[in-house]
Amino acid sequence: MRALALDSFLDVHVDSRLPPGRRLPAPVESAAYFAVGELLANAAKHSGAREVRILLEHALDTLLRITVADDGHGGADPAAGTGLRGVRRRLGTFDGILALDSPRGGPTTATLEIPCVLSSPKTSSC
Ligand SMILES: Nc1ncnc2c1ncn2[C@@H]1O[C@H](COP(=O)(O)OP(=O)(O)OP(=O)(O)O)[C@@H](O)[C@H]1O
Numbered sequence: 001m002r003a004l005a006l007d008s009f010l011d012v013h014v015d016s017r018l019p020p021g022r023r024l025p026a027p028v029e030s031a032a033y034f035a036v037g038e039l040l041a042n043a044a045k046h047s048g049a050r051e052v053r054i055l056l057e058h059a060l061d062t063l064l065r066i067t068v069a070d071d072g073h074g075g076a077d078p079a080a081g082t083g084l085r086g087v088r089r090r091l092g093t094f095d096g097i098l099a100l101d102s103p104r105g106g107p108t109t110a111t112l113e114i115p116c117v118l119s120s121p122k123t124s125s126c
């Protein structure tokens, strides 16, 4: 995700609060990467934003939560394209969700949550 951030022409900040030394299940990692890629592409194409803030955290010991917030003009609408619906479909296979808060005038915050357990350094639980 830091590489995606560097590739964007927007000013993208990534704040990972995931516990160091532990891993997400690989399918969850790739779904999250795909989702953030689409959200960053949307911010670049549609939002008029200057800055994007990405926060990753493992909440309640049971779910990965990622927020992607841009300071653009809002108006994200899953009915208007295929990208956001594709993200929802893919997250849905993990019982995950994508919530959008994107009023006209902005800003836009996308929150995705995927239930998952982190592996410890010694065991792999997922
Ligand atoms: N961050 C954003 N800020 C403002 N508008 C957005 C944002 N993200 C999406 N939108 C709006 O929501 C629409 C739907 O986005 P979606 O990603 O589903 O489709 P798309 O980007 O237009 O096309 P694609 O199918 O290639 O992803 C966009 O066309 C755009 O109008």
Ligand SMILES: [Mg+2]
Pocket (backbone or CB within 6 Å): 038, 041, 042, 081, 082, 083, 084
């Ligand atoms: Mg899109």
